[in-house]
Amino acid sequence: METYRITLEWNDGRTESIKSEPDETVIEAAERAGVALPFGCLTGACATCTARLLDGRIEHRREPRALKPRHREDGYVLACVAEPRSDCRLRVGSDVHGELVSNPWR
Amino acid sequence: MSDADNPATDAHEHHHHHHEGPGYVTPQAAIEESEPEEVAYVIGLYVGTDVDAPDFLGVVDVDPDSSTYGEVIDRVEMPNRGDELHHFGWNACSSSCHVEGLERQHLIVPGQRSSRLHVVDTKDRRNPELVKVIEPEEVFEHDLSAPHTVHCIPDGKILISMLGDRDGELPGGFLELNDDFEVEGRWDAPGEIEMNYDYWYQPRHNVMISTEWAAPKTYYPGFDLEDVEAGKYGRKLHVWDWENRTVEQTIDLGEEGMIPLEVRFLHSPVSTHGFVGAALSSNVFHFHREDGGEWRADKVIDVEPREHDGWDMPVPGLVTDLLVSMDDRYLFFSNWLHGDVRMYDVSDPANPRLADRIWAGGHFGPRHPIEGERAVHGGPQMLQLSLDGERLYWTTSLYSTWDEQFYPEEGEEGSVMLKADVNPRKGTMELDRDFLVDFGDMPAGPARAHEIRWPDGDCTSDVWL
Numbered sequence: 001m002e003t004y005r006i007t008l009e010w011n012d013g014r015t016e017s018i019k020s021e022p023d024e025t026v027i028e029a030a031e032r033a034g035v036a037l038p039f040g041c042l043t044g045a046c047a048t049c050t051a052r053l054l055d056g057r058i059e060h061r062r063e064p065r066a067l068k069p070r071h072r073e074d075g076y077v078l079a080c081v082a083e084p085r086s087d088c089r090l091r092v093g094s095d096v097h098g099e100l101v102s103n104p105w106r
Numbered sequence: 107m108s109d110a111d112n113p114a115t116d117a118h119e120h121h122h123h124h125h126e127g128p129g130y131v132t133p134q135a136a137i138e139e140s141e142p143e144e145v146a147y148v149i150g151l152y153v154g155t156d157v158d159a160p161d162f163l164g165v166v167d168v169d170p171d172s173s174t175y176g177e178v179i180d181r182v183e184m185p186n187r188g189d190e191l192h193h194f195g196w197n198a199c200s201s202s203c204h205v206e207g208l209e210r211q212h213l214i215v216p217g218q219r220s221s222r223l224h225v226v227d228t229k230d231r232r233n234p235e236l237v238k239v240i241e242p243e244e245v246f247e248h249d250l251s252a253p254h255t256v257h258c259i260p261d262g263k264i265l266i267s268m269l270g271d272r273d274g275e276l277p278g279g280f281l282e283l284n285d286d287f288e289v290e291g292r293w294d295a296p297g298e299i300e301m302n303y304d305y306w307y308q309p310r311h312n313v314m315i316s317t318e319w320a321a322p323k324t325y326y327p328g329f330d331l332e333d334v335e336a337g338k339y340g341r342k343l344h345v346w347d348w349e350n351r352t353v354e355q356t357i358d359l360g361e362e363g364m365i366p367l368e369v370r371f372l373h374s375p376v377s378t379h380g381f382v383g384a385a386l387s388s389n390v391f392h393f394h395r396e397d398g399g400e401w402r403a404d405k406v407i408d409v410e411p412r413e414h415d416g417w418d419m420p421v422p423g424l425v426t427d428l429l430v431s432m433d434d435r436y437l438f439f440s441n442w443l444h445g446d447v448r449m450y451d452v453s454d455p456a457n458p459r460l461a462d463r464i465w466a467g468g469h470f471g472p473r474h475p476i477e478g479e480r481a482v483h484g485g486p487q488m489l490q491l492s493l494d495g496e497r498l499y500w501t502t503s504l505y506s507t508w509d510e511q512f513y514p515e516e517g518e519e520g521s522v523m524l525k526a527d528v529n530p531r532k533g534t535m536e537l538d539r540d541f542l543v544d545f546g547d548m549p550a551g552p553a554r555a556h557e558i559r560w561p562d563g564d565c566t567s568d569v570w571l
Binding site: 010036038039040041042043044045046047048050065066067068093094097098100101102103104105106 | 153154155156158187188190219220242270273274275322323326327328329330332416417418419420421422506507510511512514517
């Protein structure tokens with residue numbers, strides 16, 4: 001396992017670059033670097049930490065159960081169980097989660 | 107549990123002559139003997155936002171004679187981010203009023219998303235203190251997650267409904283804590299129910315009724331109609347044998363009972379009547395035990411959907427919280443998507459009569475229910491009523507991910523807490539225009555506000571033996 005560079009991009013244009021240690025999730029790497037990302041259950045069930053993979057490869061440490069097949073096909077990942085397998089670029093922030101579900105009656 | 111075995115006279119005698127510990131001897135005693143509430147405990151949330159701060163328990167000054175009336179005067183910050191503090195409850199209530207040495211002093215404050223359990227000591231009412239944290243791993247050991255309703259149960263123990271297994275999937279169950287706030291274990295045998303949500307017990311009748319939301323992995327990310335169509339949301343009531351911890355009857359409420367959430371028995375321990383709100387079907391059901399011993403539930407209130415400019419579909423009424431006044435005369439419920447809070451006369455529980463309602467925020471209520479004050483976005487949601495039934499309070503956030511779908515402004519500007527003055531004699535309510543707690547104005551950033559409790563017991567936590 002190697003260390004990888006993770007580039008985090010927020011919708012407002014802010015970016016941060018952090019490094020992941022071997023076997024570390026994106027959330028763990030961000031916490032260690034003092035960069036705040038939203039998260040909830042930390043077990044892949046709640047989708048609070050949803051991010052979108054723009055570039056690179058990640059593997060989920062365990063099944064991202066909160067994501068439906070359509071979300072996974074669209075490149076959404078769960079940062080709490082996502083381990084980089086290459087240098088990565090991810091769109092992050094609380095509004096990424098909001099793209100998964102919309103108001104069904106509107 | 108001897109009181110439950112000897113209903114009526116024995117239990118009453120015992121209580122009247124040997125009242126020890128917390129709580130009031132009867133619901134009527136709670137009305138007569140309680141002082142007006144001076145502080146309220148209210149949950150404030152940052153989970154799921156970009157505000158880099160943990161959720162907190164806020165202390166709100168609700169004493170009209172105080173110089174800080176309507177302000178958050180203290181905040182107990184949790185040690186971690188990501189909890190989604192949600193419903194919380196007392197270590198002791200009137201169900202334990204005969205337990206010597208016990209006090210209604212500790213709040214059990216679970217994280218709905220994190221499955222972490224916090225214990226807050228409120229000995230100093232205005233400056234409560236976090237005294238213990240049970241980490242999620244200890245909860246997962248019992249193959250449970252997603253804590254919801256906290257009730258004190260007799261003998262100083264605490265029971266928490268849990269909505270999922272350790273992976274956030276079904277089935278849910280119940281976790282029991284002892285009076286030292288240690289995890290005692292799983293209360294129920296796994297498999298008695300699939301889905302779980304709220305529950306209420308009535309020991310005089312040896313019964314508990316539990317309701318159903320969905321698997322955490324289904325509702326956590328947000329509300330998706332695809333999940334409804336796939337049958338992933340609940341619509342059943344489970345009637346338990348309280349002593350044996352077994353499900354004796356399951357009532358399928360059908361299409362009109364989709365997502366039965368809050369369940370409330372009448373406070374009188376001799377009553378078998380109660381109410382449950384079916385959030386998605388926009389209905390309130392009345393339930394009771396029939397003469398033959400079977401329980402039945404009938405729809406008694408139906409909230410009609412309403413057309414809204416800019417929405418493709420009519421806006422359904424979403425009955426998200428309900429409560430019964432301590433004298434069992436009135437039912438209040440929140441209609442979160444529409445934006446009103448309603449008051450029904452339930453002196454005949456099978457035939458509720460609309461007594462009054464207030465519109466504030468929501469999709470049809472006034473954006474500025476109090477002139478000159480900040481905008482109110484979400485509709486009335488979590489409710490709490492004073493013990494004397496004269497002051498009704500509410501907050502506007504439902505659940506962070508669901509708020510985002512229906513009221514995105516709630517996350518940007520924070521929730522409010524509002525209050526109505528209630529006249530139980532006339533059956534009327536009036537919005538208190540001098541009271542608005544602005545959770546948008548917190549030091550770390552705007553917060554969502556959820557459940558409300560006060561130190562001396564409230565209408566949604568006290569149970570009598």
